[in-house]
Amino acid sequence: MSSIIREVVLRHAITDAPKAGDFEIVERRLPATPPAGTVQVRLLWLGLDPYVGQVLRNRHMGESAPAPGEPLLGEGIAIVLASNDPAFAAGDHVVGNCGWTEEAIVPATRLRRVDPTIAIAEHLGVLGMPGLTAWAGMTQLAKVRAGDIFTVDAAAGVVAGTAGQIAKIEGATVIGVAGGVDKCAIATGRYGFDDCVDYKLDGWEEKLPNGITIHFENVGQRVLDAVLPRLATNGRIVLCGLAQHYGDGSVARLPVGPIIGKRAQIFGLVVYDFFARRDEWVAYAAPHIREGRLVEFQDVADGLENAGAQIERVALGTTQGRALVRVSG
Amino acid sequence: MSSIIREVVLRHAITDAPKAGDFEIVERRLPATPPAGTVQVRLLWLGLDPYVGQVLRNRHMGESAPAPGEPLLGEGIAIVLASNDPAFAAGDHVVGNCGWTEEAIVPATRLRRVDPTIAIAEHLGVLGMPGLTAWAGMTQLAKVRAGDIFTVDAAAGVVAGTAGQIAKIEGATVIGVAGGVDKCAIATGRYGFDDCVDYKLDGWEEKLPNGITIHFENVGQRVLDAVLPRLATNGRIVLCGLAQHYGDGSVARLPVGPIIGKRAQIFGLVVYDFFARRDEWVAYAAPHIREGRLVEFQDVADGLENAGAQIERVALGTTQGRALVRVSG
Numbered sequence: 235m236s237s238i239i240r241e242v243v244l245r246h247a248i249t250d251a252p253k254a255g256d257f258e259i260v261e262r263r264l265p266a267t268p269p270a271g272t273v274q275v276r277l278l279w280l281g282l283d284p285y286v287g288q289v290l291r292n293r294h295m296g297e298s299a300p301a302p303g304e305p306l307l308g309e310g311i312a313i314v315l316a317s318n319d320p321a322f323a324a325g326d327h328v329v330g331n332c333g334w335t336e337e338a339i340v341p342a343t344r345l346r347r348v349d350p351t352i353a354i355a356e357h358l359g360v361l362g363m364p365g366l367t368a369w370a371g372m373t374q375l376a377k378v379r380a381g382d383i384f385t386v387d388a389a390a391g392v393v394a395g396t397a398g399q400i401a402k403i404e405g406a407t408v409i410g411v412a413g414g415v416d417k418c419a420i421a422t423g424r425y426g427f428d429d430c431v432d433y434k435l436d437g438w439e440e441k442l443p444n445g446i447t448i449h450f451e452n453v454g455q456r457v458l459d460a461v462l463p464r465l466a467t468n469g470r471i472v473l474c475g476l477a478q479h480y481g482d483g484s485v486a487r488l489p490v491g492p493i494i495g496k497r498a499q500i501f502g503l504v505v506y507d508f509f510a511r512r513d514e515w516v517a518y519a520a521p522h523i524r525e526g527r528l529v530e531f532q533d534v535a536d537g538l539e540n541a542g543a544q545i546e547r548v549a550l551g552t553t554q555g556r557a558l559v560r561v562s563g
Numbered sequence: 564m565s566s567i568i569r570e571v572v573l574r575h576a577i578t579d580a581p582k583a584g585d586f587e588i589v590e591r592r593l594p595a596t597p598p599a600g601t602v603q604v605r606l607l608w609l610g611l612d613p614y615v616g617q618v619l620r621n622r623h624m625g626e627s628a629p630a631p632g633e634p635l636l637g638e639g640i641a642i643v644l645a646s647n648d649p650a651f652a653a654g655d656h657v658v659g660n661c662g663w664t665e666e667a668i669v670p671a672t673r674l675r676r677v678d679p680t681i682a683i684a685e686h687l688g689v690l691g692m693p694g695l696t697a698w699a700g701m702t703q704l705a706k707v708r709a710g711d712i713f714t715v716d717a718a719a720g721v722v723a724g725t726a727g728q729i730a731k732i733e734g735a736t737v738i739g740v741a742g743g744v745d746k747c748a749i750a751t752g753r754y755g756f757d758d759c760v761d762y763k764l765d766g767w768e769e770k771l772p773n774g775i776t777i778h779f780e781n782v783g784q785r786v787l788d789a790v791l792p793r794l795a796t797n798g799r800i801v802l803c804g805l806a807q808h809y810g811d812g813s814v815a816r817l818p819v820g821p822i823i824g825k826r827a828q829i830f831g832l833v834v835y836d837f838f839a840r841r842d843e844w845v846a847y848a849a850p851h852i853r854e855g856r857l858v859e860f861q862d863v864a865d866g867l868e869n870a871g872a873q874i875e876r877v878a879l880g881t882t883q884g885r886a887l888v889r890v891s892g
Binding site for chain 2: 451454458473474475476479485486487488489490491493494495496497498499500501502503504507
């Protein structure tokens, strides 16, 4: 018995940042049973990342924009309705690119089983790539330990929030840097940071602690220039992102003299290198998530009909924390 | 029975780089026996470092210039003639600051015993601070191993020469960077580097290998800019010195984007942090020195009367390898 499902597609090709009006909902008929090697899934949650906006306007290396009417790119959490692949069975929870849709038939190779007893939507955030990024930087590169004084910017985001919570779990003092009182409130209120410095206030640099032993950089020159003079001898810096520079093409630079003088250690981080170790991260995180020591801040739009508006907010940078669309369940 | 000894002192205070004519030899009478807690030593070798020139002209932080006629600063290798301290006995070989002199009576706390069966003058170079610097960078920070492709600049110097020889011992390929054919010949001929690139030739950057896995920086921006595009994914950079910048006060900077893209690891190195581990380095080095796999290039002036001319050459940067004065023996 085939089914009719709803799916979000582009109404027309776009070249600017995506807006709600660029999308429309269409109906699609799915085959009665999935072909061999594929799985039929029902979407629970859709995650929306800034890079998806770049793909939609054909500005992302390696992924070309879908044509109007074609399935859109998006990592989701889904439940398996029917499987024609030995790797999955009906009832499994999976994560993978299933599109912006109620249901989909997708190749089994595109999916990975997740443990729904830990959490559901969090497999797109704190248990997914953003959390893996934080874990890699904190435990594999900077090797956080009790007594560290840890700073991280873009502090309301899931990467920074998870990095800071890992640091707290390991016994460090955690100071966030974020733009505005709302974002700082997420860092201290939701993530439990010891403090958060609002870089939109004059003299914010003076509120950073002296003797920073680990810094995790997501922004760029502005924060690096403030942190470096306050870095402790033998301090470690994880370089993860340069959000300040993506828009204007400017270049962040680190002065070599202070790196030598402080015997600093600096680590470039690309999360792809740690994909094979996702299970280690999930094993580390699971008890902390179950016991409430590790959380994410979610920015949820309800229903596929609001996915377009949500990606518009993601592209504008006005979402806070993990941007999600609740599709069902 | 007291003795009359010869010693080099400043003839007058200096503010410019030291020149041979700024020094004179004076005679000095030493007490018949060293007072309690001191040791009488006869100098074998005097080592001359660029920072001594800075001290003499009162340009070094933490050390003020000696007045004309006062003992000069200089680390030497000496043999103990008489000891009034339980830590040393006549016949011991020691290293420490004894001045520019034939003999001296110095506090025992200023001396450290060295093993003359490994080498003598080399305790000022490859077995001393320059070698310790190289060992710390190569084995403790960059953790060199077989298959590494290693580059190092100021390649004729003892720090770079030792770093490259450690890399060879551990199974790496070693490419030096130096200014001029003579210095490159020291790197390949004396130190056994696989190749050395002369940065005074046009297009020298193109002769650097691609896929550099470890780089050891002693110079600054010029070499960093050439190395960074050729650094392998997961490449490591040890930042040790900035000779290019000391004169003009300019600042070397590293761009952050490529550090992330290459997942580079960067280590600031200050040798003081490793003083407590000198014995580990000597234990590592001793068999390689005895069997000729680890050597230094020495630039020797014979006799105390040539010490002034030698520090002039050190200050001008025209010495190559370890600058020494043979005092006796």
